[in-house]
Amino acid sequence: MDSPARLRMNRTALFPVGLLAVCTVPLAFAAAWTPILLLIPLMVALWVLRAGVDIADEGLTVRSTFGQRQVPWRDVAGIRVAPRGDLWLVTTSGTEIRLPVMRARDLPRLAALSGGRIEVPAPPAQ
Template sequence: MAKKQQDQRADEGRKAVFRIPTTAYLAIGLLTVCVTPIALGEIGGFQWLYVFPLALLVFVARTRTVANREGLQVRTVFGQRDLPWSSLKGLAITNKARVRAVLGDDTQVALPTVRTRHLPVLALVSEGKIKDPSGVLSDEELAGHKPAAEAAPEPSPEPAEPKPSADAEQTSGGDGKPAE
């Protein structure tokens, strides 16, 4: 069973999911705890305050961008949009390091939770259809092939101990006195 799932995942290719970190659920829980004394207090009618933590919960759970071999899947609270790599003209970067997909007709689609630091990952997942502007990845890595130089990593030599300079005083033991 596990082998079958592993083979299926290998056929799908690389996949990257960009979403809001799960630690956001802790903040939502804290907000719920803070709202509870007001919502359930002596003054009635404030139970509607639980709408805010619930709305944030839905926002964190739904909002994401998934990149795979076929393209991008952009999911927001109220909808979902699939963007194949062939329909993309490129990517645009906003002033706040957010990334937008530019379609063939020059319309821009916001990619939630994708930032400029994620561009090498998008380039890797797209298998070279999107170029890596950072230059971190080579063309062979983007195509899915490792360069021959990196195929077998060599063990790094152990660092040699630094030799004392001629100006440095030689000390014996831990007393800090010069050796005689």
């Protein structure tokens, strides 16, 4: 892999954020303290643009709104799927890191981009 694969939220999610900003403007000028409400759509837009997972030959980089955490492949023990479908990266030290904007339906794509380092479990037999 030459450059890391970047898994992010679809940019169309910025459309409702723009609507939120438009709806917030009248309220933001209602009193002297309310312009701080304009930070809400700004923070949501920042999250949409920044949060995600980068997959490279060296490992995974999990990005949140204000930080990031790099996990080399040798420290990856597996993936845990939460009851609501959220994905959690399990490390060899036993810690878990939530993979933002990724759900159980994204497991095949994550497995393909990992180069075989992450496997998709077979569905249970019925």
